[in-house]
Amino acid sequence: MAKPSTIPGSQRVAPQQSSDNLWSRRSFLSFAAWGAFLTVLSGGLLGFLRYLFPRVLFEPSPVFEAGTPEDYLVGEVSEKYKDSNGVWIIREKGGMYALLAVCTHLGCTPRWLASDNKFKCPCHGSGFKRSGINFEGPAPRPLERLKITLSPQGKILIDKSKRFREEKGQWGNPGAYLKLS
Numbered sequence: 001m002a003k004p005s006t007i008p009g010s011q012r013v014a015p016q017q018s019s020d021n022l023w024s025r026r027s028f029l030s031f032a033a034w035g036a037f038l039t040v041l042s043g044g045l046l047g048f049l050r051y052l053f054p055r056v057l058f059e060p061s062p063v064f065e066a067g068t069p070e071d072y073l074v075g076e077v078s079e080k081y082k083d084s085n086g087v088w089i090i091r092e093k094g095g096m097y098a099l100l101a102v103c104t105h106l107g108c109t110p111r112w113l114a115s116d117n118k119f120k121c122p123c124h125g126s127g128f129k130r131s132g133i134n135f136e137g138p139a140p141r142p143l144e145r146l147k148i149t150l151s152p153q154g155k156i157l158i159d160k161s162k163r164f165r166e167e168k169g170q171w172g173n174p175g176a177y178l179k180l181s
């Protein structure tokens with residue numbers, strides 16, 4: 001225990017240690033206050049930076065290039081882009097169209113059965129003609145067609161974000177069928 005300091009010829013003064021304690025407590029509180037202030041400030045700054053540079057999700061483009069019309073044989077159902085893009089490309093004498101390889105019943109991936117000239121869904125047995133029209137099984141509507149166009153360079157462009165539904169009369173819309181001379 002510290003002895004109280006005295007001034008000769010005077011009365012006792014307060015012990016030095018309690019003054020030190022008071023200052024160290026004040027210093028601590030001051031540091032704590034600064035710490036809290038800086039924490040709030042840095043949080044606000046982080047929030048502001050996030051506002052300035054929001055997180056952006058870069059999704060792959062829905063448009064892909066599928067060669068040229070000369071790459072396809074008339075009468076062919078091409079499965080070249082089925083695994084990579086989930087699309088069949090069908091070449092006819094007068095043009096071509098693209099079908100989305102997703103069954104309209106519950107979304108399974110049908111198979112092209114060339115010998116039967118039809119698409120067959122392995123899940124519940126729905127069948128679709130090469131045009132995409134449903135004709136057997138529980139599928140309630142035809143397969144969907146995708147936008148197909150030619151680039152100025154003569155390349156086939158397929159846009160998976162633009163779909164055409166036969167039951168809505170959209171197969172006659174521009175882009176649902178690529179006419180070729």
Ligand code: FES
Pocket residue numbers: 103104105106107108121122123124125126137138139
């Ligand atoms: Fe294709 Fe059911 S998901 S028939």
